[in-house]
Amino acid sequence: MSAPDNAPSPQLFFETINAFQKSAALKAAVDLNLFAAIGDAPATATEIAERCQCPLRGIRILADNLTILGFLTKADGHYSLTPSSAVFLLPQSPAYMGGAVKFLLAPGLTEAFSDLASTIRLGRLHTTEHGTTAPDHPAWVEFARAMGPMMVPTSQGAAALLTLDDSRDTRVLDISSSHGAYGIAVVLKNPRTHLVALDWEAVLAVTEENARAAGIANRFSKIVGDAFTVDLGSGYDVVLVPNFLHHFNLEDCTRFLKRVHAALRPGGKVLIVEFVPNDDRVTPPPAAGFSLVMLGTTPEGDAYTFAEYERMLAEAGFKEATLHPLPPTMQSAVVAVA
Known part of the structure; x- marks a missing residue:
């Protein structure tokens, strides 16, 4: 039996x-x-x-x-x-992911989980004050070089959600641009769009390489610095915020989204790409499980539900927030209007 x-x-x-x-x-x-x-x-x-x-x-x-x-x-x-x-x-293969192994299994990330119990007992990281959110953290250069190919399906799906006015010049700001896949995908789809990439200087060297390889060097510029404090500029048609907000607590996310709102022209859009679990926080497993990554590698990061993004965006002055799964990936896009 x-x-x-x-x-x-x-x-x-x-x-x-x-x-x-x-x-x-x-x-x-x-x-x-x-x-x-x-x-x-x-x-x-x-x-x-x-x-x-x-x-x-x-x-x-x-x-x-x-x-x-x-x-x-x-x-x-x-x-x-x-x-x-x-x-x-x-x-x-153009979709090769083997290069991501070096980043995903880097000692700086794996060692953060060697004593997760201490992090939970303390209520904060026990290994370092800032984790991967530290200014100019070297891990992000490796991330930019290794993870770009993995982001291609997600970035193309996100770009398909945006329709820009092709009768005039438009501007897109890519927050924490890294490999630049998201901004590049939007610019390639819209021939009159200029991309402004924001990140740390060492990371932006990789972004710029990828922009040149994509043939958009003449429609590319950059802002170097901390996304929470550097001057973002203004009048953007779209601000992209891919895989950034999960590093921070709800209050800091809302504070940052207020900065994004101020940088957009009236009627402009913010497009957030994230792991978005359901309200039960255990489904779907790939998105819900990402919260553990944030527990181990950031001081206060998390995987936020759509309801939480709706509240953050509303408090920051946005309206018409919508959720868009990006299959076949485990991520989703949240789009809202300034």
Whole structure:
């Protein structure tokens, strides 16, 4: 007889306590170029080991575990990439995400979770005062270089929500611009739009590189500094706020959105991109779970619900707030009118 579905089981405990092994396996595969070694044709462990220039035992065990995890398939002793691995883990793919491993598993981030209990007991970060919100934090240069390809689907979905007046010149401000994917996507869609990117100086060097590569260098300028204190300028048609507000508490978010409202022309729009959980704060899991990342890496950040964004925006002077999921990603856009 099989056990009932609700019978007590230690499976979840062991899967969770050993989850770091899954991250290590994926990182090893990226570091060893294992996905490229397989490519578009099935390969045996011996063939993969030769191409990776590694002993057979380690490659066989790694490939089997990647198959268990769902990154590979295995048939008749040959390993193949899944469709998702072919799109996101082959270096030649335009949607390659392997470069993000260096940022997402950087010691500065992973070590923040080594003693999460202390953070919770203290009610604040126990490792550093500001976490990743510290001025000019070096992690954001790595983020800008590594995470840009991951943002392409989200940025294109966000850009599709905006319609700018093509009969006149328009201006878009991209807050915490980083890789610049969001602002660049909007500018490429609107030939008379000028992009103003705001970030720290070292990060903006990456933004500017990407703007040149996208062919919009003549429609690009930058503002260097702290988004809470630097002069934002005024008269913008759109202000983009992608993946920024989750780093701060509700009061600081509202204070910042008041600055955004003042920088927009009447009728201009703010477009926020975020992980937006439902009101129950446990669904959908990818968005709701992001709050734990903010607990471990920021002093007061969180994953905010749409109801919370509505209140923040209303207090900042905005109206007509709307929520727009951005499939296939786990993020959503919140758009409101000044």
